[in-house]
Amino acid sequence: MSELKGAAIFGQSGGPTAVINASAAGVFQEALKQGSITAVYGAAHGIKGILEEKFYDMSKEDPYELELLKTTPSSALGSVRYKLKKAEDDETDYQRILEVFKKHNIRYFFYNGGNDSMDTCNKVSKYMQQAGYECRVMGVPKTIDNDLWGTDHCPGYGSAAKYIATSIMEVYQDARVYDQGQITILEIMGRNAGWLTASAALATNAGCGPDLIYLPELPFNVDKFVAEVNAVYEKQKNVIVAVSEGIKDQDGRYISEYGADLAYKDSFGHVQLGGLASTLVNILREKIDAKIRGIEFSLLQRCAAHLGSRTDVNEAVLAGQMAVKYAVEGKTDYMVAFERAPGSGYKCEIKLVNLSEVANKEKKVPREWINEAGNGMKQPFIDYALPLIQGESSPPLENSLPRFTKLKKVLALEPATIK
């Protein structure tokens, strides 16, 4: 394919992970090296930054600060949750994107995110093709949820899994110091796919983990849950349970909504739930007279760069680099994906997956990796997940605290000149 000269733009989308910025570093460092890429932009708040013509000139950044992106969690350029309408229904956004791309001669569009972001990539790419504007579009995967279709795993998952497994091993030490027993409920992220909750099994595999693990892949039965917790409690007094925030009953109702009877409506009319952990704690307290504690890992599990997986960080950087290399070589309309090489040791290779195949699909934890009783993980999951958390990554320290990147964020256009 012929050389395509033009500017490149990169955007971050969706929820934070520990390594989304590592992919940004991969994209920026590689793009700045490529002769055919005439300018390297970072979009403020993803697709919104393109629509609003608000993006940064990454060539103005100190190379050291770009390097620090590899160990700075979350989205340094700002993220967005913005779903483009179908072009058939409303072309406004697409026309605007085309206008901005033309104005800045943007010929490379890299977008980092999950299912929705791959859908955005795909829609933008299709529109540009129909408009006859040559632009190479590559998706870079990222999600702690690990539910992207077409890839062995997603950057972001390994670091979150490592944080969850390590933290549970520590909580395990903490939760059994008294001799009167305790039930501890750990609420872990993941609305539809249980990959993160399953990573709690890595702690169990290391000898300090949950006794029971419940994923959203299987319907959750409250009576069965109470009976299973009680059985472990009767036997060993200390019980640790890991549950996915997304568990639902047989009728598809979120268990976290069971707390709605106790919920609180604010003056704006929003119902405020207490969270799944506290709902389950309250359910158990009705049935078992024990010390029962709920812990929600909350944001901490997705932004803990101080406990990153080196494998995950390296792969996130590689995904960004390869997206640029492939685009420069002429590839377009793909998401960069990972494929596990056959053989005993862990080795992952990069492959390309069509955006249209990835968009809006979800990859769940296979049923055969969950135990028969539906309350724990089997060995194939451990074999799958353990390689993904290997190696240590943490930010450089100043005064023993993280030194995160400090981007200058020089706007490519003066605000006054933005249309």
Next chain:
Amino acid sequence: MSELKGAAIFGQSGGPTAVINASAAGVFQEALKQGSITAVYGAAHGIKGILEEKFYDMSKEDPYELELLKTTPSSALGSVRYKLKKAEDDETDYQRILEVFKKHNIRYFFYNGGNDSMDTCNKVSKYMQQAGYECRVMGVPKTIDNDLWGTDHCPGYGSAAKYIATSIMEVYQDARVYDQGQITILEIMGRNAGWLTASAALATNAGCGPDLIYLPELPFNVDKFVAEVNAVYEKQKNVIVAVSEGIKDQDGRYISEYGADLAYKDSFGHVQLGGLASTLVNILREKIDAKIRGIEFSLLQRCAAHLGSRTDVNEAVLAGQMAVKYAVEGKTDYMVAFERAPGSGYKCEIKLVNLSEVANKEKKVPREWINEAGNGMKQPFIDYALPLIQGESSPPLENSLPRFTKLKKVLALEPATIK
């Protein structure tokens, strides 16, 4: 003072910290070296293990496992919350302790804990003296709350403070990725003393911390709080607030109890509060139409050995070692304490404080270290706390997960022979 030959026993008491086992390592390693100490025991669940004659023979442990205590959080021997009655009121427990001490020729008693544990030490020591039984008693300080009187700071605090500051710096990155703004409420441990919550200011000092910090040292006014949060929100859209779980209003009522109207009573009649963070989130939602999120650091803040302060771990070990050395030299009835050496660099020296002076007193954060408005920390606090989090400590890893100690816990007496 003359040499005192006999066995030594060590117990752990109160809530877990990241370094309570580091002090245990200091005690055990030093005691095993001392010629005048004829046996080294570890009490199961603190004073209860003595009363029940359930303690472990530490000479039977692998030295490597004892070394691993330095990076294993919580209380490896088990902890206890047990307050001895006054001997004047009920001598039963004291008589039993004396009996056990005599039976095993225990002449050294080391107890690791906070205020209550120092009180236990003091009571046991006084009773032994009155009974004419020679026994040297030393308290080893520990509490994440840092509220022990008579010492510059407490082992356990530095590591918890480092975890809190680091985690907040990460949450700071996460909580500002979207451009619509967010208010994040962080609930931090500390019922009566605000040292831990104050450590959030270390993150602010590093450029990524809370805008507002509320300690239990000052009465908490809900209207003032809402106004202050709103003012920051109006100005910069993203607001991070750190609050101590122990904040109370002017009448001494816990703010967390304000949620009691929304609280849930279980079938055993216990009122279940939603926690302070969710109470404050609900209060703010009544007044400000913004995205508002509460995060409770929960147990994670006190057991995160993977992010320990090397200074803290070293001092915890030293406190244990010095307790043994001083006792062997003839000292008794003291708590090992820290005194900051004058001069510019941080240097801490060991001193001894009378147990009777320490018992049941609390050290609060000085008013002059809190800003005028009562919603932030001043430089003297940073100067105090920053040295305590310096240096990194983490457990050795196996498969990139922590390898905690695996003590054999060989009972000194066969259960069948226990009276």
